[in-house]
Amino acid sequence: xxxxxxxxxxxxxxxxxxxxxxxxxxxxxxxxxxxxxxxxxxxxxxxxxxxxxxxxxxxxxxxxxxxxxxxxxxxxxxxxxxxxxxxxxxxxxxxxxxxxxxxxxxxxxxxxxxxxxxxxxxxxxxxxxxxxxxxxxxxxxxxxxxxxxxxxxxxxxxxxxxxxxxxxxxxxxxxxxxxxxxxxxxxxxxxxxxxxxxxxxxxxxxxxxxxxxxxxxxxxxxxxxxxxxxxxxxxxxxxxxxxxxxxxxx
Amino acid sequence: xxxxxxxxxxxxxxxxxxxxxxxxxxxxxxxxxxxxxxxxxxxxxxxxxxxxxxxxxxxxxxxxxxxxxxxxxxxxxxxxxxxxxxxxxxxxxxxxxxxxxxxxxxxxxxxxxxxxxxxxxxxxxxxxxxxxxxxxxxxxxxxxxxxxxxxxxxxxxxxxxxxxxxxxxxxxxxxxxxxxxxxxxxxxxxxxxxxxxxxxxxxxxxxxxxxxxxxxxxxxxxxxxxxxxxxxxxxxxxxxxxxxxxxxxxxxxxxxxxxxxx
Numbered sequence: 001x002x003x004x005x006x007x008x009x010x011x012x013x014x015x016x017x018x019x020x021x022x023x024x025x026x027x028x029x030x031x032x033x034x035x036x037x038x039x040x041x042x043x044x045x046x047x048x049x050x051x052x053x054x055x056x057x058x059x060x061x062x063x064x065x066x067x068x069x070x071x072x073x074x075x076x077x078x079x080x081x082x083x084x085x086x087x088x089x090x091x092x093x094x095x096x097x098x099x100x101x102x103x104x105x106x107x108x109x110x111x112x113x114x115x116x117x118x119x120x121x122x123x124x125x126x127x128x129x130x131x132x133x134x135x136x137x138x139x140x141x142x143x144x145x146x147x148x149x150x151x152x153x154x155x156x157x158x159x160x161x162x163x164x165x166x167x168x169x170x171x172x173x174x175x176x177x178x179x180x181x182x183x184x185x186x187x188x189x190x191x192x193x194x195x196x197x198x199x200x201x202x203x204x205x206x207x208x209x210x211x212x213x214x215x216x217x218x219x220x221x222x223x224x225x226x227x228x229x230x231x232x233x234x235x236x237x238x239x240x241x242x243x244x245x246x247x248x249x250x
Numbered sequence: 251x252x253x254x255x256x257x258x259x260x261x262x263x264x265x266x267x268x269x270x271x272x273x274x275x276x277x278x279x280x281x282x283x284x285x286x287x288x289x290x291x292x293x294x295x296x297x298x299x300x301x302x303x304x305x306x307x308x309x310x311x312x313x314x315x316x317x318x319x320x321x322x323x324x325x326x327x328x329x330x331x332x333x334x335x336x337x338x339x340x341x342x343x344x345x346x347x348x349x350x351x352x353x354x355x356x357x358x359x360x361x362x363x364x365x366x367x368x369x370x371x372x373x374x375x376x377x378x379x380x381x382x383x384x385x386x387x388x389x390x391x392x393x394x395x396x397x398x399x400x401x402x403x404x405x406x407x408x409x410x411x412x413x414x415x416x417x418x419x420x421x422x423x424x425x426x427x428x429x430x431x432x433x434x435x436x437x438x439x440x441x442x443x444x445x446x447x448x449x450x451x452x453x454x455x456x457x458x459x460x461x462x463x464x465x466x467x468x469x470x471x472x473x474x475x476x477x478x479x480x481x482x483x484x485x486x487x488x489x490x491x492x493x494x495x496x497x498x499x500x501x502x503x504x505x506x507x508x509x510x511x512x
Contacts (some may be wrong), residue, residue: 015509024423083506103351106275108282120271123353130283 002056002093002203004078010228011048011073011089012043016041047073049228050087059126060199061206062219062236064243070228071208074177078206093203096122096171102162107151111142111161114150118165124186132168139194141187156184163191167198172200214241254502261355268354272279279370291370292377298358299325299378305439306442307333314386324376324441324465327399330371331407331461332432334387337363338411340424356505360415364408372400382472397479401465402490406464409493412501419508441465476484 048070055061063071075081077089079097104121105114115136119129137146141159150158199205199218209215215222215236222239224232232239262269281287299322306318308380341359349356375396384390418424439461440448448456456462463478463485470478477485 023423097352100351104348108279117271120267126267
């Protein structure tokens with residue numbers, strides 16, 4: 001059984017007003033701080049601020065909120081990309097971050113080489129990759145071009161390969177930042193079916209989306225975030241109605 | 251700290267598949283679509299060293315063959331050391347896209363660089379060794395010491411490489427500073443000359459230079475056909491343990507901060 005527990009999670013970003021400090025500035029600031037407390041040329045920004053919640057097996061959690069509410073940062077903290085500034089994240093189960101597919105693709109590598117490279121980055125073992133290789137190629141409909149460097153791929157071909165690879169394994173915990181699927185209409189249809197299958201088989205699904213209908217159809221729980229804080233947490237329709245009503249009223 | 255180091259090693263072990271992918275990416279990718287391919291990895295250092303051998307043998311009025319062997323034996327460890335430090339420095343900056351999108355054990359990046367360079371260096375060594383034999387270098391049982399020398403050199407360079415990889419993220423200027431430092435250090439390290447040749451006011455620099463014993467580790471078996479002095483071996487072992495200890499300490503304390511600073 002998978003589960004996620006988040007306790008008082010905060011993620012702080014330091015916004016630098018100039019570029020990253022040079023060696024000179026660093027030494028200068030040491031001397032300055034010896035004389036008096038220096039005013040740093042940065043300000044802190046809490047992208048996620050004291051969020052606590054629990055996700056249990058079977059939960060289909062949608063996260064909503066305005067741009068910059070901290071939704072994506074929260075997902076990245078769940079995937080361990082961002083270390084919590086304070087608080088704790090504990091995750092049980094194999095987690096699959098489908099945040100930005102194709103992130104690890106190397107343009108000079110062929111499609112097949114990228115399956116192995118990106119598969120390794122996604123945490124698959126070599127045997128696992130060998131097992132899914134043909135299925136991935138077939139699903140992406142790239143049999144002819146799989147040994148061509150991906151820099152010659154069209155955007156659609158690139159997306160198809162990335163999507164097929166990222167969704168080839170069934171993770172316990174599925175993390176989605178918007179549902180992505182590129183390609184032509186027939187591939188979109190196939191991809192959507194595969195996505196739904198993946199969601200059905202996952203133990204926990206967490207997604208961020210601005211598409212309220214999509215969230216209503218896929219999720220059974222919503223967390224509403226605003227300025228890094230969890231504003232509301234509850235059943236889909238109730239929270240979504242409140243959220244949409246507030247947005248209407250500005 | 252102990253459990254920290256343990257989980258760090260476990261993560262690295264779990265990530266060995268990514269490591270091997272990154273290493274082969276480094277080795278293969280550079281020479282995509284070139285006719286000679288990987289051979290460039292051997293040709294360019296060999297050419298560079300040959301030119302240096304000719305110029306400096308003439309300049310110092312030394313016998314070319316003897317000087318070439320002397321120089322090659324010193325250049326092999328130096329090239330490895332200096333490439334690891336220079337390339338580790340930008341290892342996170344070059345992989346920013348990946349680091350911000352997916353969780354990976356961060357040490358994989360500098361480690362993959364050190365591993366790829368080790369393979370490069372070992373192959374260059376074999377090629378140079380063949381040349382040394384042709385030039386009439388001495389072949390002795392001492393050559394069996396070379397793998398041990400590589401192990402020490404590897405950890406010494408990796409430790410400093412870990413420090414470089416972290417600090418360059420915080421101070422981007424370092425990637426340019428390191429190039430200058432390496433240039434200076436090259437001339438302050440007895441590679442073109444014997445350690446005893448640098449006398450006078452700067453002689454103490456040789457005693458302080460931690461790279462010196464590593465040059466000796468390679469030069470003694472290849473040039474003199476003897477085992478390195480026990481003094482050099484001990485110093486090299488000490489430096490490599492110290493470098494790894496400090497490297498891991500700095501790395502483990504800061505690895506989680508770098509994603510916020512890329």
